[in-house]
Amino acid sequence: MNKSQFLFELRARLNGLMQDELEERIAFYSEMIDDRLEEGLTEEEAVEQIGNVDDIAAQIMGEIPLSKIVRNKVNQKKNINAGMVLLLVLSFPIWFPLLITALCLLFTFYIVIWVFVFTFFVVDLAFIFASIACLVHAPVTIFSASVGGGFLSLGCALFMAGLAILLFFGSIAFFKGAVSISASPISRFKSWILRKGANNESYS
Amino acid sequence: MDVQLKRGLLDVCVLAAIKNEDSYGYQIIKDMKPYLELSESTLYTILKRLETAHMLTVRTAEHGGRLRKYYHITDVGRARIEEFVGEWDEIMSIYQFIIREEN
Numbered sequence: 001m002n003k004s005q006f007l008f009e010l011r012a013r014l015n016g017l018m019q020d021e022l023e024e025r026i027a028f029y030s031e032m033i034d035d036r037l038e039e040g041l042t043e044e045e046a047v048e049q050i051g052n053v054d055d056i057a058a059q060i061m062g063e064i065p066l067s068k069i070v071r072n073k074v075n076q077k078k079n080i081n082a083g084m085v086l087l088l089v090l091s092f093p094i095w096f097p098l099l100i101t102a103l104c105l106l107f108t109f110y111i112v113i114w115v116f117v118f119t120f121f122v123v124d125l126a127f128i129f130a131s132i133a134c135l136v137h138a139p140v141t142i143f144s145a146s147v148g149g150g151f152l153s154l155g156c157a158l159f160m161a162g163l164a165i166l167l168f169f170g171s172i173a174f175f176k177g178a179v180s181i182s183a184s185p186i187s188r189f190k191s192w193i194l195r196k197g198a199n200n201e202s203y204s
Numbered sequence: 205m206d207v208q209l210k211r212g213l214l215d216v217c218v219l220a221a222i223k224n225e226d227s228y229g230y231q232i233i234k235d236m237k238p239y240l241e242l243s244e245s246t247l248y249t250i251l252k253r254l255e256t257a258h259m260l261t262v263r264t265a266e267h268g269g270r271l272r273k274y275y276h277i278t279d280v281g282r283a284r285i286e287e288f289v290g291e292w293d294e295i296m297s298i299y300q301f302i303i304r305e306e307n
Contacts, residue, residue, distance in 0.1 A: 032244050035230035059245045
């Protein structure tokens with residue numbers, strides 16, 4: 001890949017940035033390549049030293065807050081012509097219910113995940129309480145009613161305490177899983193916006 | 205290395221790279237290379253952060269028929285280096301605490 005190819009590819013991938021910020025970054029990389037050329041490297045070697053264009057773009061976009069990208073996207077959309085606006089207004093009955101459905105699905109998705117996690121903790125808590133109850137019940141039974149029944153109770157208490165401990169680690173694992181699953185739609189959304197931007201660039 | 209720790213360290217390293225004379229992006233990367241590998245995108249972020257914090261100023265000058273950005277350290281930037289050096293004793297005592305022998 002030569003210098004202009006590299007800068008073109010990078011520009012396409014950073015489409016979500018503000019115009020002046022984009023230009024500044026492109027100028028920065030251009031200067032970095034030129035300085036290497038001055039040292040006697042070929043364009044290909046210089047570009048290779050800078051690194052993979054996908055990785056660079058991913059790192060840059062990763063550092064920029066989602067809100068900033070979205071705001072910029074919205075600002076860019078202000079340039080769309082009247083025909084597009086009309087189309088958007090007329091198709092409102094179609095896309096609005098779809099949007100609501102998508103949001104509802106996303107909301108349901110979160111609820112299902114977190115109810116699942118919540119259930120795990122509740123069950124764990126139930127085991128803890130049951131274990132304590134049996135533990136209290138055991139000595140009472142031993143001294144007042146039957147020795148055998150009391151020891152059965154004690155056995156149950158220990159069994160449920162063990163289950164509670166195991167389930168606790170399971171619950172923690174599910175909680176961590178739920179956190180990462182919850183975060184993934186946001187990062188997907190981010191990369192989706194960026195991909196859209198990159199496509200627009202190549203069409204124009 | 206821990207991200208927060210590395211970020212603070214990198215900021216001071218970049219300031220140190222321009223403390224004797226103004227420097228430019230590629231030169232900073234080359235100067236730091238023996239000590240730590242710094243990618244272009246990381247350097248850009250650091251330079252932006254330092255500029256926002258008024259620790260350096262940027263000047264565009266012509267070089268060999270093209271433009272090149274030179275970075276100049278400010279008094280705030282120098283104060284940051286001194287502050288960091290001052291913190292070093294504290295960091296070293298924490299380090300001693302971390303590596304102390306187990307009894």
